[in-house]
Amino acid sequence: MPETIHVPALARVEGEGGLYIGVKDGSVTEIRVDIYEPPRFFEGFLRGRFLQDVPDITARICGICPVAYQMSAVRALENALGASVTRQVRELRNLFYCGEWIESHVLHIFMLQGPDLTGHESALSLAAVAPEVVKTALRMKKIGNQVLKVIGGRSVHPVNACAGGFYSWPDAAELRALIPELEWGLHEAIKAASWAKGLPFPELEVDYEFVAMHRKDEYAILDGEILSSQQGILPEADFEKHYLEKHVQRSNALHSYTTEGNPYLVGPLARLNLNHEYLGGQAARALKESGLKLPLRNPYKSLLARAIETVEVFERAIRLIDEYAPTGPSAAELTLKAGSGAAGSEAPRGLLYHRYNLDANGLVEQAKIVPPTAQNLGRMEADLWQLAPQLLALPHEEATLTAEHLLRAYDPCISCATHFLTLTVYDA
Amino acid sequence: MPKTKLLVIGLGQDLRGDDAAGLEVVKRWQAEYPETAGDPELVVELSPLPGLSLLSFLECAEAAILVDAVQSGARVGTVHVLQREDLAAFGTDARSAHGWGVAETLALGEELYADKLPKRIRLLAIEAGGLELGSQLSVEVQAALPAAAQKLQELVLLLRQPEAGNEAETQQAGVLN
Numbered sequence: 169m170p171e172t173i174h175v176p177a178l179a180r181v182e183g184e185g186g187l188y189i190g191v192k193d194g195s196v197t198e199i200r201v202d203i204y205e206p207p208r209f210f211e212g213f214l215r216g217r218f219l220q221d222v223p224d225i226t227a228r229i230c231g232i233c234p235v236a237y238q239m240s241a242v243r244a245l246e247n248a249l250g251a252s253v254t255r256q257v258r259e260l261r262n263l264f265y266c267g268e269w270i271e272s273h274v275l276h277i278f279m280l281q282g283p284d285l286t287g288h289e290s291a292l293s294l295a296a297v298a299p300e301v302v303k304t305a306l307r308m309k310k311i312g313n314q315v316l317k318v319i320g321g322r323s324v325h326p327v328n329a330c331a332g333g334f335y336s337w338p339d340a341a342e343l344r345a346l347i348p349e350l351e352w353g354l355h356e357a358i359k360a361a362s363w364a365k366g367l368p369f370p371e372l373e374v375d376y377e378f379v380a381m382h383r384k385d386e387y388a389i390l391d392g393e394i395l396s397s398q399q400g401i402l403p404e405a406d407f408e409k410h411y412l413e414k415h416v417q418r419s420n421a422l423h424s425y426t427t428e429g430n431p432y433l434v435g436p437l438a439r440l441n442l443n444h445e446y447l448g449g450q451a452a453r454a455l456k457e458s459g460l461k462l463p464l465r466n467p468y469k470s471l472l473a474r475a476i477e478t479v480e481v482f483e484r485a486i487r488l489i490d491e492y493a494p495t496g497p498s499a500a501e502l503t504l505k506a507g508s509g510a511a512g513s514e515a516p517r518g519l520l521y522h523r524y525n526l527d528a529n530g531l532v533e534q535a536k537i538v539p540p541t542a543q544n545l546g547r548m549e550a551d552l553w554q555l556a557p558q559l560l561a562l563p564h565e566e567a568t569l570t571a572e573h574l575l576r577a578y579d580p581c582i583s584c585a586t587h588f589l590t591l592t593v594y595d596a
Numbered sequence: 597m598p599k600t601k602l603l604v605i606g607l608g609q610d611l612r613g614d615d616a617a618g619l620e621v622v623k624r625w626q627a628e629y630p631e632t633a634g635d636p637e638l639v640v641e642l643s644p645l646p647g648l649s650l651l652s653f654l655e656c657a658e659a660a661i662l663v664d665a666v667q668s669g670a671r672v673g674t675v676h677v678l679q680r681e682d683l684a685a686f687g688t689d690a691r692s693a694h695g696w697g698v699a700e701t702l703a704l705g706e707e708l709y710a711d712k713l714p715k716r717i718r719l720l721a722i723e724a725g726g727l728e729l730g731s732q733l734s735v736e737v738q739a740a741l742p743a744a745a746q747k748l749q750e751l752v753l754l755l756r757q758p759e760a761g762n763e764a765e766t767q768q769a770g771v772l773n
Binding site: 292295 | 609611644647648649651652700703704707708709729730
């Protein structure tokens with residue numbers, strides 16, 4: 169039976185986070201997931217800024233999912249102005265997003281959660297015994313990076329997206345040059361999905377409310393309506409009526425709940441369970457061949473959903489590049505007016521909601537950003553409560569690892585963390 | 597693909613106080629030494645949170661200077677010049693580190709692509725004070741920028757030479773107060 173579990177700094181999550189499980193007299197008395205959450209700062213920082221500054225600022229909330237923060241932002245701003253974009257702009261945004269999903273999902277599958285499932289302490293120790301696996305992962309990730317670079321001008325914090333579209337069309341030849349690597353990546357993604365199903369996932373079945381963006385014509389990433397397994401379809405503009413944020417005294421971060429006060433789940437499991445029938449041909453085949461029975465309710469198995477989704481985005485990226493033939497202006501002309509607009513999109517970690525209130529000059533009066541990790545915080549803690557009896561039966565180290573692994577499976581993006589080195593300087 | 601002779605890369609988050617030190621030193625150096633900074637055989641990058649993408653930058657270069665904020669307990673604004681080996685003592689255990697920092701990324705790169713990484717890597721590190729979101733560069737780091745930019749210039753001049761510069765440069769490594 170373990171004593172109190174305290175992990176002050178979670179490893180293999182993007183940023184800073186901690187975990188505390190209090191145990192007294194053989195019972196779990198307290199569970200706390202501490203996650204540093206920067207969007208509150210950014211909401212203040214955005215006030216008074218011109219609308220076209222917003223995507224470049226929100227991109228900086230997260231080093232790993234800047235495109236998500238840009239896409240929810242530009243779509244919310246366009247909704248505030250009543251503007252619409254061309255099909256070409258939509259498809260290029262879709263491709264842009266595929267690049268980010270490739271990077272983020274591959275990183276998570278192989279480098280963040282993968283080590284938990286293959287008995288390795290880190291990707292570094294995995295690299296020591298299976299260098300080809302890690303090299304393959306890095307090569308796959310790099311393809312996503314290249315897609316971002318060609319479209320966004322640079323791979324970290326891309327700068328080309330704006331409300332209305334893009335500042336310029338990326339070069340078609342540069343995009344087409346990526347196709348051989350994308351095809352190789354698709355092949356590897358299919359192999360990875362097959363490999364992943366054999367991994368030793370811990371047992372846990374949770375009765376979730378799944379929430380994700382939803383479309384009838386494709387596996388929703390960029391846009392759509394909101395679909396809840398409990399509440400059905402909701403317009404994205406009604407998100408705040410159904411999902412509320414509240415301060416929890418023991419945490420710095422806001423926690424999200426349904427109006428009934430229940431935590432809900434966003435992310436790969438929610439998306440795959442709600443939208444699997446809209447997967448493209450190769451991803452649908454990978455799902456079928458995996459033999460997975462949906463709905464998946466084991467949070468550890470979100471890696472499997474990510475693996476299927478990785479096939480989806482490689483396949484989609486190839487199709488979108490094949491079809492890419494830009495004509496006309498790369499951005500719609502916008503007419504400024506006062507108003508409020510909201511939008512959701514699927515960040516790699518789940519639904520990312522933005523709302524902006526603009527004044528007549530296009531300045532932000534109010535910004536609201538609800539990131540996926542914040543929405544899942546309540547769920548992470550509830551899952552840990554459900555897991556508690558299993559944890560109590562384990563030796564302390566194993567219990568700690570199992571709890572940490574659960575949080576890593578969520579791929580929490582504890583954004584905007586500093587990355588400085590803690591350095592020991594040696595005297596010569 | 598021919599390699600760039602020398603990569604200079606500033607790392608940091610410019611919304612988090614002294615975490616931006618690496619970016620600011622590179623910008624200062626570009627402003628004060630435009631001729632060197634404009635050398636076509638040099639690639640200069642400013643990159644917040646590159647994580648594992650740092651490897652993609654590095655594999656294109658024969659030599660590299662990483663400019664970053666650090667916390668070592670020294671006086672804020674202290675400029676350290678470190679060699680690759682100085683980073684070996686930490687960062688090999690990703691459990692004790694947040695995400696993918698410079699040290700872990702270099703360790704992974706060496707495990708996988710030792711032959712592709714630059715043979716000569718130096719870290720120009722500026723001791724950071726406050727790192728709160730929304731804060732400005734501290735007065736101490738601000739005051740250290742000219743000396744750090746000058747140090748960067750010296751390192752650039754040394755490293756853009758072929759291997760011959762090695763010996764003199766080794767002697768220069770250490771802490772510049």
